[in-house]
Amino acid sequence: MRADAPAPAEVGRPLTAAAQLRLACELSTWAGEAGRCGWCNKPLASARRTAWCSDRCRRAFARNHTWTLARANARRRARYACSRPGCAAGRRELEVNHIDPRNGGGYGESCAHHADNLEVLCHAHHVEVTNAQRRHRGGAAEQPPLRR
Ligand SMILES: [Zn+2]
Numbered sequence: 577m578r579a580d581a582p583a584p585a586e587v588g589r590p591l592t593a594a595a596q597l598r599l600a601c602e603l604s605t606w607a608g609e610a611g612r613c614g615w616c617n618k619p620l621a622s623a624r625r626t627a628w629c630s631d632r633c634r635r636a637f638a639r640n641h642t643w644t645l646a647r648a649n650a651r652r653r654a655r656y657a658c659s660r661p662g663c664a665a666g667r668r669e670l671e672v673n674h675i676d677p678r679n680g681g682g683y684g685e686s687c688a689h690h691a692d693n694l695e696v697l698c699h700a701h702h703v704e705v706t707n708a709q710r711r712h713r714g715g716a717a718e719q720p721p722l723r724r
């Protein structure tokens with residue numbers, strides 16, 4: 577495919593759900609054009625059917641959208657410590673909180689798992705944050721945070 581091929585929308589080809597996610601993602605610079613990397617928008621060198629120009633771009637997307645990878649990345653970035661100042665909770669007590677809450681949005685591949693929407697908290701601080709979010713929403717019944 578030519579690097580300047582028209583965007584899929586222009587030729588009427590429906591985008592897959594995965595492509596729609598990349599297109600809507602504010603971290604990805606992909607503009608929906610076929611033959612370009614779904615993360616950095618560089619023309620793809622390989623004729624192989626792939627969305628990524630490199631392993632680096634594939635991994636960059638994955639650690640901001642795939643929950644298990646995003647969670648591991650958040651813990652690593654936080655140096656395995658609760659983000660509340662002075663909290664001395666141990667590594668085993670750590671959980672990862674969505675700053676903009678999921679509200680039942682699930683843990684599928686999503687822009688909700690962007691690194692800047694995740695913070696590492698100990699279980700006690702996670703419960704505190706979740707309770708505050710619940711009060712903020714008007715006290716609707718909500719699951720306590722899972723131990724993740
Ligand atoms: Zn790329």
Ligand SMILES: [Zn+2]
Nearest residue numbers: 601602603687
């Ligand atoms: Zn995204």
Ligand SMILES: [Zn+2]
Nearest residue numbers: 658663698701
């Ligand atoms: Zn804590």
